[in-house]
Amino acid sequence: MGAKLLTPDFGLVFWMTLGFLILFFLLSKFAWKPILSALKEREKSIEESLRQAEKARAEMSQLVAKNEELLNQAKEERNEILREAREAAEKIKADIVARAQKEAEEKLKQAMREIEIQKMAAIVEVKNTAGMMALDIAEKIIRKELKGHAEHVEYINQLAKEAKLN
Amino acid sequence: MFAPLFCKKMRLPSLTLMRKLLIISLLIISTAIPSFAEHHKDNTSSASTNQAESATAHQTDHNHSSTHEKFDPGRIILEHILDAHSWHLAGHASIPLPVILHTDKGFEIFSSGKFEHGHATVKGKYYNYRLKDERVIAVDEQGNELPEVTASIKDFSITKNVLALFISIVLLLAIFIPVANRYKKEPSRAPSGFQSLLEPIILFIQDNIAIPNIGKKKYEKYMPFLLTVFFFILINNLLGLIPFFPGGANVTGNISITFTLAAIVLIIVMITANKHYWQHILAMPGVPKPVLLILTPVEILGFFIRPFVLMMRLFANITAGHIVILSFISLIFVFYYTWGTVAGFGISVFSMLLVIFMSLLELLVAFLQAYVFTLLSAIYFGSAIEDSHHDDSHH
Numbered sequence: 193m194g195a196k197l198l199t200p201d202f203g204l205v206f207w208m209t210l211g212f213l214i215l216f217f218l219l220s221k222f223a224w225k226p227i228l229s230a231l232k233e234r235e236k237s238i239e240e241s242l243r244q245a246e247k248a249r250a251e252m253s254q255l256v257a258k259n260e261e262l263l264n265q266a267k268e269e270r271n272e273i274l275r276e277a278r279e280a281a282e283k284i285k286a287d288i289v290a291r292a293q294k295e296a297e298e299k300l301k302q303a304m305r306e307i308e309i310q311k312m313a314a315i316v317e318v319k320n321t322a323g324m325m326a327l328d329i330a331e332k333i334i335r336k337e338l339k340g341h342a343e344h345v346e347y348i349n350q351l352a353k354e355a356k357l358n
Numbered sequence: 359m360f361a362p363l364f365c366k367k368m369r370l371p372s373l374t375l376m377r378k379l380l381i382i383s384l385l386i387i388s389t390a391i392p393s394f395a396e397h398h399k400d401n402t403s404s405a406s407t408n409q410a411e412s413a414t415a416h417q418t419d420h421n422h423s424s425t426h427e428k429f430d431p432g433r434i435i436l437e438h439i440l441d442a443h444s445w446h447l448a449g450h451a452s453i454p455l456p457v458i459l460h461t462d463k464g465f466e467i468f469s470s471g472k473f474e475h476g477h478a479t480v481k482g483k484y485y486n487y488r489l490k491d492e493r494v495i496a497v498d499e500q501g502n503e504l505p506e507v508t509a510s511i512k513d514f515s516i517t518k519n520v521l522a523l524f525i526s527i528v529l530l531l532a533i534f535i536p537v538a539n540r541y542k543k544e545p546s547r548a549p550s551g552f553q554s555l556l557e558p559i560i561l562f563i564q565d566n567i568a569i570p571n572i573g574k575k576k577y578e579k580y581m582p583f584l585l586t587v588f589f590f591i592l593i594n595n596l597l598g599l600i601p602f603f604p605g606g607a608n609v610t611g612n613i614s615i616t617f618t619l620a621a622i623v624l625i626i627v628m629i630t631a632n633k634h635y636w637q638h639i640l641a642m643p644g645v646p647k648p649v650l651l652i653l654t655p656v657e658i659l660g661f662f663i664r665p666f667v668l669m670m671r672l673f674a675n676i677t678a679g680h681i682v683i684l685s686f687i688s689l690i691f692v693f694y695y696t697w698g699t700v701a702g703f704g705i706s707v708f709s710m711l712l713v714i715f716m717s718l719l720e721l722l723v724a725f726l727q728a729y730v731f732t733l734l735s736a737i738y739f740g741s742a743i744e745d746s747h748h749d750d751s752h753h
Binding site for chain 1: 436439440441445458491492493512514516519520523524527530531534535537538539541542545555557559560564578581582583585586590612613614615617618619622684709
């Protein structure tokens with residue numbers, strides 16, 4: 193009986209070969225093939241999903257970068273507009289000031305001219321008055337002293353003539 | 359004994375440290391168990407041969423006078439681990455199985471129940487038959503064996519192991535085909551139920567056994583065989599641990615079964631092996647002619663030793679486990695018959711603890727041996743299709 197333990201039995205080997213081959217073919221066709229292909233499929237789909245997620249992430253980061261860029265651009269534009277506005281305001285201010293200055297100058301000049309004219313008129317009047325007064329005084333003096341001295345009268349007339357010319 | 363050899367062969371760097379430690383310790387256990395068990399078996403089998411002789415002597419007069427039987431653990435253990443023509447259930451109840459014989463005159467089919475457990479002679483169409491040590495022999499009218507006729511008989515009976523084999527095949531088909539249909543229906547869905555138990559094992563065989571040892575390019579061709587052999591061995595190992603019907607048959611611990619599995623592995627290697635593999639066996643390139651005279655026979659021997667080791671390892675591990683468990687149970691009866699009831703009950707506590715421990719160990723061995731057989735087959739296939747440039751690097 194001990195020897196039987198180590199001796200392959202013909203009938204059992206026969207049934208085992210038959211049974212195992214049938215099992216092998218049935219399992220290969222109906223179990224392993226769909227299972228292994230499904231596992232492979234799943235692995236592939238997981239890989240694909242991962243790749244897509246990676247791609248989406250890259251796109252996302254790209255989008256974020258783009259947004260930032262846009263934001264920066266907008267900021268810059270705003271700054272530009274502000275700067276321009278300030279400049280314009282400055283310019284307007286300067287213009288107004290300049291115009292006011294010019295006007296003031298003009299006014300000043302006109303005033304000066306007026307003053308000059310008035311001054312001239314005043315001077316002329318002062319001269320006339322002073323002349324008349326001097327003439328009066330001289331007339332009085334001369335009448336008192338030179339009564340009868342024809343030549344003096346002549347000279348005085350000549351002088352009066354000269355004084356009038358001024 | 360072969361553990362260091364295969365350790366070297368395995369591509370360990372790809373595994374993590376934890377896995378490495380696990381595999382090494384498992385391999386050590388797997389080699390330690392058979393050596394321990396073999397030692398045990400030697401004792402029992404040498405004892406059993408003596409006892410078997412006395413038992414056969416006994417049997418003849420036992421037939422005439424059915425007095426009390428003497429308890430014979432060696433014989434009982436061997437009866438349990440060997441194949442039988444009927445499936446013993448409990449007490450005197452057993453399932454009779456069909457006996458199919460091919461004699462020189464033709465086929466004979468009858469129920470094994472007619473043998474009445476070896477007590478009766480069955481009158482067939484062509485000859486008379488008796489059961490002797492679970493072997494069908496042809497006898498004459500007086501009950502004497504006819505050796506020439508017996509030698510011509512080919513026994514195709516559906517024995518206990520054949521029935522267990524069929525049960526395991528039906529179970530495997532019933533488990534995997536519905537699971538496969540789920541995959542077919544919803545391929546990209548996460549696994550559920552039984553599927554989620556099997557998927558990690560299938561992926562483990564694919565990613566940790568087939569791909570590292572056979573290579574990413576060619577592993578797919580071998581996957582169906584590796585998966586079939588793994589689950590076939592596993593389910594039969596597990597069924598073998600169940601002590602009652604439909605388990606309890608020692609299928610993977612039967613040399614015929616492991617012989618067939620190893621033979622199939624060898625045939626696959628012979629069919630798929632490339633030129634380079636044959637060249638290495640028949641005439642190792644770069645070796646001088648006189649050395650080849652020694653090397654070639656060694657290589658040819660090695661060609662057969664590898665499947666032989668596959669056959670012996672599985673057979674010895676499973677059989678040894680069964681023998682050890684049965685020995686512990688027998689211990690109870692040995693004590694009972696020798697020292698009486700109290701001793702029997704006393705030892706039974708101790709025995710049961712050991713049986714539970716051994717059964718747990720056997721549960722581990724059931725997975726381990728299925729894994730080892732699959733792994734070694736994959737390494738074997740891998741070596742048969744290795745490319746030459748790849749091979750040069752580690753020779």
